[in-house]
Amino acid sequence: MTRTGMDEADVWSMKRTTSAVAGHAVRDVLLWTVLSGAGLLWYLDRARSSLTLGLVIPLLVLAAAIPGSRRRPGVAVFLVHALCALGLASPGTPANAYLLALAVLSFLLGTRSAGTSPALPMLAGCLAVDLGLCAVLRVDAVYWFYAMTLLPLTLVLPWLTGRYWRARQALVHGGWQRARSLEKQQGYVAEQARMRERARIAADMHDSLGHELSLIALRAGALELSPTLTGQDRKDLAQLRASVADAVGHLRDTIGVLRDGATAEPMVSSVESVEQLVERVRGSGVDVVLRCEGEVPALPPLVDRAVYRVVQESLTNSIKHAPGSGIRVRITRNGGRTEVQVVNSPFVTGRLADTMSGGHGLTGLQERVLMIGGTLRAAPHEGGFEVIATLPDRVRTDRPGTAETSGASFAENAENAENAENTHSDWDPASESESVRRLASVRRTARWRFALAFGAPAGIGLVTALSAALLAYQLATCVLRPLDYAALRIGAPRSSYAAVLPQQTFRYPSDHMKAQPAPLGADCEFYRSNANLLEQVDVYRLCWSGSRLAAKDVLPGRPGGG
Structure with missing residues (x-):
């Protein structure tokens, strides 16, 4: 089975490699056709040129340089530059059709070279060859102008453009890689939040179920002392009481393992009610109003604790992200369901207490609500924020897979919540993460390369224009009719x-x-x-x-x- 899987992977890898090679070959042939076509037109325009030197050798050089530029882009540029340098030995004009090929190969050099170390010596070598040929052949001023302006411009400008293109592609690729990494990290953090909430649920179960089992053991111990029981009845009750005591011990050990290190925040006493929670928050100076509607049934411990956690998490988020705003808490019990609504008013202008929250509390809250068969909706509301949870009075076994989110996923609503929470935040440089610093560094590098890609050619163009103007002036003012x-x-x-x-x-x-x-x-x-x-x-x-x-x-x- 493993051997078959490896074979299938090898076949798929071979097919992918073959497809990539075929694609590269097709692109190389098309590029060779275009550049060779320009050389052919130039040759036909000069019928007296040698067929071997004027056409055959240049086409063979292009056929070797274009595919070779994938592994040795510098060598490919040097070969094509040699075709352009041959124009310096021409008695007619130094310019030829292979300047276009040189520009294309220079661009590919910029896109396919990771750094400047291989390219700069090669460009300097090309310039040295041009100037050396001009000196050896003792050419006229037009040839010197060609060697000192047109050839360097054809080399440097496309190379800088290719470098800028490579940097931009690297920035885009790195951004997508970072986004995928953050997506995986966010999923991991959300899973951790769910696990912490499950640990809290297990702790609540220990508080409630352990209390009930303790009462059963106490009642069994009381019945054991009844004078109306036979010896066998007392023996059975003693075994029952011992079994219950063992169950309580096992439950305590199991929950202790689950709670160990599961959460770093202190647990509020499970006996605190929602009314006591609201009163405690109001006592700290927060404008919070509690309104209860409908009769109050005896809710199961998990449902009652879920109501408490919805109110607690919503109050915590409102105090943390919208200090000074008013909070309305409404609990409605009707038709076997309990609806909890917590709404805070629009944010008060000013710095928020914490602007870097990740929304993990809402993720854990969603996990708790879903486990008992309820739904949760969290979204911006009239400039503030609203959390609505609908909980059954009895824990359901057919729990839905997703929460109600008003036409959007819960993750999207959580993201909207974070966006709304951070609307009035102030930027704190100390809160910059490593990714933010790296992104800023990459952007600075990209801007520097962009400026270089256009500033250097602009400088070269200015020098070229001034040199051309001076040469044109000298040649135009020495004409005898x-x-x-x-x-x-x-x-x-x-x-x-x-x-x-x-x-x-x-x-x-x-x-x-x-x-x-x-x-x-x-x-x-x-x-x-x-x-x-x-x-x-x-x-x-x-x-x-x-x-x-x-x-x-x-x-x-x-x-x-x-």
Whole structure:
């Protein structure tokens, strides 16, 4: 039987694992299809690109990086980043279609990495590779701008977004875990309250039943002395009295075991009546009114004690959670049933005596009422609170399974009671539990990550925008129009072209431009031929000998270009 159960569990676990693996594979294929589609469109737009370097190798890298990101997300990001870094060696433009793949894999790195330790060195390594390539290849300013802004932005922003997403999911998951734990704990506490109430019922039974048995033993002892009895009758009565005495002793021992440690609060004497209880509470300064209606029958001890406990618990809750309010107690006996109603008036403004109650007294009270076949209803009432218990005059054996709750469960009514009790409470920091402190800590961490996820990209975006604006200004103010270039004449003085020469020279000529031969002793200046900021354009070189133009050349923007 055990072997079969283990086999069934193993089969179910294998099916679940297989289903999860299949789901991961489907999602990976879909993601690869989308990212590969972007790469294919980029390749088709550049027909002169190599098929192997431009399409085959990138698709194979994506096919390895996407599923590999589940176990090694950092390695996957580094592989896709290598595809983007290849653009730095392109003679056309550094940008390519794999920036989208890099952003997606960076986001997955943030969601799948528990901390920042694995990710930060990898991101720093990617940046070092980009800057190293730019330095080795001696690329133009546009490539430096791409390496220092677009690539880091594509790496950092999705990663921070993924970290924020992971933190939020962890917060939600932890909240549900805490809720389930509290639910189990609340069930345990409620069960403890029921057990304590049953111990109290057992104590009441000892007080009442033990008293009756003692009377039986006393009467048996009196009959034993009767002169009209035979010797056998006296012997039987002596055995009866001894049996009753033994029963009383056994009952006392059993109840003593049940009561030992069952409750920490002192038990009020069982001989105290409801009238005496109310009078004692009124004597302490509480505004309480007792009203009894109907004839007073001789109730069984359990029912009489239940009436007392309903009034006692209701008065205790009213005094504890609504100090200063008026309390009305009404006991109505009619038709073989006793109804106990305790209502307190709306709460008086001010600090409550105890705002952290758990409603366990109501749980125990429900247990007592149900055990004798009664019903209990507890709910807010006209700004205050109302408890109504209906008890039979005789203990019923067909006890209902649940209490009457006016269309809601007793637990819901107890929760409503606690909400009503805590409406005017003042927060006490000393009452914070460990869960409250942990929740506050997690929320602070989540807010910090949220601020970082949006603040860091905003800072990077600001730096990027300022850098782009500066670069655009430099490139736009060093443009010599082709018509003005054509109008320049060798040997003409510089002053004659002061109106057409740009304010600034082009500061970023490539090495092959600088290596072009120039007239001996001449100073050469470079100017861009148009204001296109994203493409490499032809560059005009003007060489001045003193104040006169010694040479002018058109240098192609791309090496090997015409």
